Amino acid sequence: MSEKNHNVSRRQFLTYTLMGVGGFMGAAMVMPMVRFAVDPILQADAAGDKNELTPLSDLTEEPQPFSLTYEVEDGWVTQTMEDTVWAYLSGDEVIALSPTCTHLGCTVNFGGDENNPEQFFCPCHFGRFEIDGTNVPGTPPTEPLHRYDTEIRDGVIYVGRPQPQQ
Amino acid sequence: MLQRIYDWIDDRIDITPIWRDIADHEVPEHVNPGHHFSAFVYCFGGLTFFTVVIQILSGMFLTMYYVPDIVNAHASVEYLQSEVAFGMIVRGMHHWGASVVIVMMFLHTLRVFFTGSYKKPREINWVVGVLIFFVILALGLTGYLLPWDMKAYFATQVTLEIVASVPVVGDTLETLIAGGEVIGAQTLTRFFAIHVFFLPGALLGLIAVHFIMIRRQGISGPL
Numbered sequence: 001m002s003e004k005n006h007n008v009s010r011r012q013f014l015t016y017t018l019m020g021v022g023g024f025m026g027a028a029m030v031m032p033m034v035r036f037a038v039d040p041i042l043q044a045d046a047a048g049d050k051n052e053l054t055p056l057s058d059l060t061e062e063p064q065p066f067s068l069t070y071e072v073e074d075g076w077v078t079q080t081m082e083d084t085v086w087a088y089l090s091g092d093e094v095i096a097l098s099p100t101c102t103h104l105g106c107t108v109n110f111g112g113d114e115n116n117p118e119q120f121f122c123p124c125h126f127g128r129f130e131i132d133g134t135n136v137p138g139t140p141p142t143e144p145l146h147r148y149d150t151e152i153r154d155g156v157i158y159v160g161r162p163q164p165q166q
Numbered sequence: 167m168l169q170r171i172y173d174w175i176d177d178r179i180d181i182t183p184i185w186r187d188i189a190d191h192e193v194p195e196h197v198n199p200g201h202h203f204s205a206f207v208y209c210f211g212g213l214t215f216f217t218v219v220i221q222i223l224s225g226m227f228l229t230m231y232y233v234p235d236i237v238n239a240h241a242s243v244e245y246l247q248s249e250v251a252f253g254m255i256v257r258g259m260h261h262w263g264a265s266v267v268i269v270m271m272f273l274h275t276l277r278v279f280f281t282g283s284y285k286k287p288r289e290i291n292w293v294v295g296v297l298i299f300f301v302i303l304a305l306g307l308t309g310y311l312l313p314w315d316m317k318a319y320f321a322t323q324v325t326l327e328i329v330a331s332v333p334v335v336g337d338t339l340e341t342l343i344a345g346g347e348v349i350g351a352q353t354l355t356r357f358f359a360i361h362v363f364f365l366p367g368a369l370l371g372l373i374a375v376h377f378i379m380i381r382r383q384g385i386s387g388p389l
Contacts, residue, residue, distance in 0.1 A: 029220065029223075030223070032252040032255040032256055032259070033223060033224060033227040033252070033256050033259075035251050035252045036227055036230075036246075036250055036251060036252045036253055036255075036256045037227055037230055039250045039251045039252075039253075042251070075231070075242065075245055075249075076238060076241035076242045076244065076245035077238070077241070
């Protein structure tokens with residue numbers, strides 16, 4: 001111990017010690033509960049699997065809606081989800097687009113607007129997208145429709161999860 | 167920094183007297199284990215409260231995953247216990263804590279009894295304490311059904327048989343508590359509501375009254 005006066009009174013020392021020990025014990029008590037509560041953000045994503053969409057022979061040059069069913073592990077239940085995928089052939093390439101508007105999440109339809117039959121149209125705020133998903137400038141959406149990665153196995157199209165384009 | 171934030175608030179709303187009122191109180195020598203180690207028996211009330219706080223906290227977190235529904239209840243308990251990180255610990259705290267509360271409360275009751283602390287002028291606080299005892303037992307009973315496993319189901323069957331044995335109103339009471347003719351969907355939601363909302367509310371009110379009376383009357387004198 002140095003001879004200098006460190007200005008820590010007995011009361012202050014006890015306060016610090018008790019607060020330290022108490023804080024440690026409180027943290028030990030609360031930490032498991034907090035980790036328990038934040039578990040969903042730390043669980044690994046199950047994405048990556050591709051799911052069957054439809055036979056390749058169903059596709060035409062014109063976008064058509066196909067329903068995509070897949071299973072999601074949701075806690076203690078397995079949910080069967082159903083999404084719509086708009087798919088068409090562009091030459092030999094399969095284009096599969098998500099109909100979720102990139103503005104605020106409404107659902108778009110191909111040819112939904114009589115004046116623009118060759119575009120995807122969102123009825124909520126009149127957002128429009130070209131056939132390849134590119135957003136039409138001057139309408140509310142700020143990015144193209146999300147696109148599914150596709151894979152063809154034995155003449156059947158499999159799709160993953162929609163990804164932002166570019 | 168903290169001091170300055172505190173001062174800023176204290177300047178405006180004068181909070182110092184509030185916490186001083188709560189924190190500053192005399193601890194007589196005969197209840198201080200530092201003076202007489204045997205005075206640790208005076209800790210049981212505080213330990214009961216501490217475990218109740220743990221029960222409330224861990225219970226709040228458990229309801230993030232639990233569902234009171236006959237199809238999903240057991241599956242959700244199994245999920246939170248085996249799949250969620252620290253689920254075993256959090257549920258373990260609630261499960262074992264339930265027993266610890268009852269043990270601590272019983273020891274506290276014995277201490278009050280053998281030191282004669284329930285005598286005049288503290289009779290009302292004894293009565294409130296006994297009410298707290300009943301509320302805690304009811305919390306244990308209703309919580310027992312919630313995992314919806316075999317033990318829960320058959321323990322509740324016994325509970326309902328006991329209720330049904332009450333003269334005259336037994337059958338009506340049984341239907342009221344079970345929420346129907348069988349132990350099922352409505353029993354589970356009922357027990358859940360009682361366990362999670364009604365009884366904790368009653369418990370917090372009673373504990374507040376218990377503590378206010380202790381501060382009003384002070385700790386009972388030495389033997």
